[in-house]
Amino acid sequence: MSAAVTVYVPGDASACSLGADRVARALEAEAGKRGRVVHIVRNGSRGMFWLEPLVEVVTPAGRVAYGPVAAGDVAKLLDAGLLEGGAHALRLGDIAAHPWLASQQRLTGSRLGIVDPTSLVDYVAHGGYVGLRNALAMQPVDIVRAITDSGLRGRGGAAFPTGIKWQTVHDQKAGQKYITCNADEGDSGTFADRMLMEGDPFSLIEGMTIAGIAVGATQGYIYLRIEYPHAARALARALQVARAMGHLGPDVLGSGKRFDIAVRLGAGAYICGEETSMLESLEGRRGEVRVRPPLPAIKGLFGQPTVVNNVVTLASVPVVLARGPQFYKDFGAGKSRGTIPLQLAGNVKQGGLVERAFGLTVKQLVYGYGGGSASGRPVRAVQIGGPLGAYLPESQFDTPLEYEALAARDGLLGHGGVVVFDDHVNMARMARYALEFCAVESCGKCTPCRIGSTRGVELMDRIIAGRADTVRNGAQTADLALLEELCDTMFNGSLCGLGGLTPYPVRSALKHFREDFQRVN
Numbered sequence: 001m002s003a004a005v006t007v008y009v010p011g012d013a014s015a016c017s018l019g020a021d022r023v024a025r026a027l028e029a030e031a032g033k034r035g036r037v038v039h040i041v042r043n044g045s046r047g048m049f050w051l052e053p054l055v056e057v058v059t060p061a062g063r064v065a066y067g068p069v070a071a072g073d074v075a076k077l078l079d080a081g082l083l084e085g086g087a088h089a090l091r092l093g094d095i096a097a098h099p100w101l102a103s104q105q106r107l108t109g110s111r112l113g114i115v116d117p118t119s120l121v122d123y124v125a126h127g128g129y130v131g132l133r134n135a136l137a138m139q140p141v142d143i144v145r146a147i148t149d150s151g152l153r154g155r156g157g158a159a160f161p162t163g164i165k166w167q168t169v170h171d172q173k174a175g176q177k178y179i180t181c182n183a184d185e186g187d188s189g190t191f192a193d194r195m196l197m198e199g200d201p202f203s204l205i206e207g208m209t210i211a212g213i214a215v216g217a218t219q220g221y222i223y224l225r226i227e228y229p230h231a232a233r234a235l236a237r238a239l240q241v242a243r244a245m246g247h248l249g250p251d252v253l254g255s256g257k258r259f260d261i262a263v264r265l266g267a268g269a270y271i272c273g274e275e276t277s278m279l280e281s282l283e284g285r286r287g288e289v290r291v292r293p294p295l296p297a298i299k300g301l302f303g304q305p306t307v308v309n310n311v312v313t314l315a316s317v318p319v320v321l322a323r324g325p326q327f328y329k330d331f332g333a334g335k336s337r338g339t340i341p342l343q344l345a346g347n348v349k350q351g352g353l354v355e356r357a358f359g360l361t362v363k364q365l366v367y368g369y370g371g372g373s374a375s376g377r378p379v380r381a382v383q384i385g386g387p388l389g390a391y392l393p394e395s396q397f398d399t400p401l402e403y404e405a406l407a408a409r410d411g412l413l414g415h416g417g418v419v420v421f422d423d424h425v426n427m428a429r430m431a432r433y434a435l436e437f438c439a440v441e442s443c444g445k446c447t448p449c450r451i452g453s454t455r456g457v458e459l460m461d462r463i464i465a466g467r468a469d470t471v472r473n474g475a476q477t478a479d480l481a482l483l484e485e486l487c488d489t490m491f492n493g494s495l496c497g498l499g500g501l502t503p504y505p506v507r508s509a510l511k512h513f514r515e516d517f518q519r520v521n
């Protein structure tokens with residue numbers, strides 16, 4: 001029998017939903033029939049979803065990619081010499097050289113699709129754990145300063161400076177502190193957290209360990225949405241390996257410092273991604289927003305000082321510690337420093353993960369990387385930042401994707417999700433959807449959100465009905481004014497971002513696509 005050939009078949013949830021498991025099984029079976037041995041590595045996705053399942057074969061000349069591969073293609077691919085990198089219509093060659101990937105600036109996601117997510121050895125071979133080793137040689141306060149100097153801001157949505165948060169926790173005197181990772185990833189059209197946890201789980205583990213050493217916390221929790229079973233498995237495996245190899249536990253890398261991580265599964269509520277609801281849920285209660293102050297950094301999980309950070313934020317920490325704060329800070333635009341993994345989804349030809357320095361324009365993302373709409377129709381709008389993000393019309397596609405530029409457009413970058421819509425979209429219906437989403441997901445603690453969202457849906461139903469008599473007698477105009485007033489009340493009076501930011505999609509739809517609200521049926 002010939003020597004085993006290594007073949008990468010993504011085990012990422014998006015690739016599996018497109019048949020990657022079937023492809024892996026077919027490869028093993030068909031190779032066996034031909035007397036060939038394949039060593040299949042279930043890597044993460046490279047983030048080029050339109051090419052999934054993207055199979056890569058290791059040849060003496062390097063990795064050769066094929067995609068999108070269906071299980072039914074496998075026999076013919078093997079006959080065409082897949083295991084030697086042979087010619088075939090699905091052959092893509094060296095995928096790292098593909099302009100879609102080669103033009104990206106992958107720092108946080110540098111190992112995605114490249115490494116074996118179960119292998120700590122592979123992680124280390126690709127630069128892993130350099131950051132933690134550097135951190136262990138520093139004073140905790142200097143680790144915090146490095147994070148502050150890097151300009152890193154939270155990637156979960158609020159864009160709060162990570163260094164300031166860590167400094168607050170560092171400065172508290174307490175017997176027990178915690179690092180919590182917010183892996184609830186509730187925003188529509190987002191998947192960067194998932195891809196990192198599935199494709200490079202050690203980067204999150206390393207980032208959390210550095211955070212623990214920096215602020216004096218010995219225990220970490222990953223609050224993972226229950227809808228991510230692939231990520232749960234990848235994390236469980238990686239945590240076990242990290243513990244067995246002394247990268248977690250009572251004596252992290254022989255430093256005498258203790259840090260360990262446990263995973264807790266969420267219960268499937270959007271509000272559990274809001275940090276104080278997440279803490280409630282972690283403590284075993286119903287996810288309901290806590291009144292602030294006190295801040296979680298002072299009184300968080302079980303009443304102790306707690307860092308709450310998003311997956312991408314924490315997975316970016318090893319880069320800062322390995323390559324220095326200035327290296328990281330040199331990427332970006334304005335006050336948005338470093339890179340952001342943008343998640344391109346919706347009605348788009350080439351959806352996926354695009355990590356670039358802040359400052360790429362919407363146009364460059366949607367047309368350059370995305371290739372326009374999947375339907376081939378004109379793009380009419382994008383929603384940026386999840387279900388609470390504003391809709392931008394095409395006339396504003398020159399907006400750079402960075403925090404302040406989007407705030408100036410009455411929007412937000414949030415977790416970096418960008419969802420594309422073609423000209424079939426009815427923006428009044430999208431505004432109704434935002435209010436309905438808020439009504440369904442509201443934790444119910446404050447009136448503007450709990451009642452306002454429901455009244456908003458009723459109002460939108462009247463507006464969408466667009467009856468000729470209500471248009472004639474001015475009732476529709478009055479309803480539109482009432483909608484604006486309702487948005488003001490929710491914006492100014494809600495206790496947290498769910499009720500407070502729902503006005504963004506509603507107001508932006510009304511402002512830029514008013515004609516959809518004034519239709520007569």
Ligand SMILES: Cc1cc2nc3c(=O)[nH]c(=O)nc-3n(C[C@H](O)[C@H](O)[C@H](O)COP(=O)(O)O)c2cc1C
Pocket residue numbers: 153154155156157158159160162182183184185186187270271272273274275276308309310311313314496497498
């Ligand atoms: C309604 C709502 C939902 C949120 N959902 C998430 C989420 O799914 N993941 C996340 O990381 N942050 C989410 N956030 C932001 C968190 O409250 C918090 O700012 C974040 O986890 C802090 O981490 P970071 O500083 O690293 O961004 C949400 C906020 C609100 C108001």
Ligand code: SF4
Pocket residue numbers: 271289441442443444445446447449450494495496497498499500
């Ligand atoms: S805004 Fe909504 S989700 Fe937030 S605290 Fe109020 S009721 Fe709860």
